[in-house]
Amino acid sequence: MIRAEIIGTGSYIPEKTLTNKDLEKMVDTSDNWITKRTGIKERHIAAGDQASSDLAVEAAKKAIADAGIDKDEIDIIICATITPDMVFPATACQTQKKLEIKDVAAFDVEAACTGFLTALAIADSMIVSGNFNKVLVVASEVLSRITDWDDRQTCVLFGDGAGAAILSATDEDRGIMSSYLGADGNYDNILHLPAGGSKLPASQETVKEGLHYMKMEGRETFKIAVKKMAQSVRIALKKAGLTIDEIKMVIPHQANMRIIKALAKRLKIDIEKVFVNIQDYGNMSAATTAVGLDEALRGGNISEGDIIQLVAFGGGLTWGSITVKI
Ligand code: UT7
Numbered sequence: 001m002i003r004a005e006i007i008g009t010g011s012y013i014p015e016k017t018l019t020n021k022d023l024e025k026m027v028d029t030s031d032n033w034i035t036k037r038t039g040i041k042e043r044h045i046a047a048g049d050q051a052s053s054d055l056a057v058e059a060a061k062k063a064i065a066d067a068g069i070d071k072d073e074i075d076i077i078i079c080a081t082i083t084p085d086m087v088f089p090a091t092a093c094q095t096q097k098k099l100e101i102k103d104v105a106a107f108d109v110e111a112a113c114t115g116f117l118t119a120l121a122i123a124d125s126m127i128v129s130g131n132f133n134k135v136l137v138v139a140s141e142v143l144s145r146i147t148d149w150d151d152r153q154t155c156v157l158f159g160d161g162a163g164a165a166i167l168s169a170t171d172e173d174r175g176i177m178s179s180y181l182g183a184d185g186n187y188d189n190i191l192h193l194p195a196g197g198s199k200l201p202a203s204q205e206t207v208k209e210g211l212h213y214m215k216m217e218g219r220e221t222f223k224i225a226v227k228k229m230a231q232s233v234r235i236a237l238k239k240a241g242l243t244i245d246e247i248k249m250v251i252p253h254q255a256n257m258r259i260i261k262a263l264a265k266r267l268k269i270d271i272e273k274v275f276v277n278i279q280d281y282g283n284m285s286a287a288t289t290a291v292g293l294d295e296a297l298r299g300g301n302i303s304e305g306d307i308i309q310l311v312a313f314g315g316g317l318t319w320g321s322i323t324v325k326i
Contacts, residue, residue: 010062039257043159080115113314163290
């Protein structure tokens, strides 16, 4: 039986930090409010000349080196992002160009914060079908470009970053064991970026009204996030024939520390079993779970033979969970 195993990971976080104290000077907020209500202490902001593909390339290079493969062994590049370099061509194609990997297929996945998990599930299917052997999955976001820096309800939450993983076919007992993805488009108005698409093209009016920035109804999103993430973990575990006790670590999307704690409570697991880095990066949308996976591996939280659970939730609304044996 062919499985897709993760043979290398990498991440890239832009150098510049934006602390809660910095935000106190920009909007009517406080370090105390942000820390208590979200768990975030700082986030990173891409340099002016960095687009999503630039972050993706740095993360991908590290993942390729970690996997110990030649970049030309990669047969397809999938990039998860809601902040593409441009509407088209795909950021995956820009990443391919910059990595100088000639002619391989490349496309983007847009599933907001569930993007990395969606891309992993696609890569898994492509490998299991026997059509592809080595897949570069990269999640990259420059959310600072779609953030309204005058809106205290959103600007304190998000940051920039990228994470990548190389998936490879194996016939050994490891790799992606199960995946579950879900969505509900009826919630399109609680977390969205209204303008710049075919529905509401860019105009002087849309710019004046700030419609090219992310909008979120936090409280409503919060409630659904907790419910759907817990449900996703249960479904993916059931598909894998496992119980939560067999999971070494849960690596969740990092939108709010209170969501992460509520998830742990619903799953009846100790918070120590849940990977947390929200304090350093805030919410990096699709990149969050990719960076979390890389940091959990690099920091020794998880190692070969461990079974882990990735889980995410985001705009769409979308949600999902993936069980992986390292
Ligand atoms: O990644 C995609 C998924 N995203 C999420 O899952 C995010 C889910 N939502 C959340 O994490 C939380 O709802 C937020 C962090 C966005 C907001 O926290 P909350 O505890 O739900 O706050 P709230 O929206 O209920 O607002 C409580 C109060 C309000 O003031 P009043 O009306 O009680 O006077 C807000 O105006 O906090 C105020 N407030 C702030 N105060 C200081 C909102 N943002 C801020 C702020 N600084 N940055």
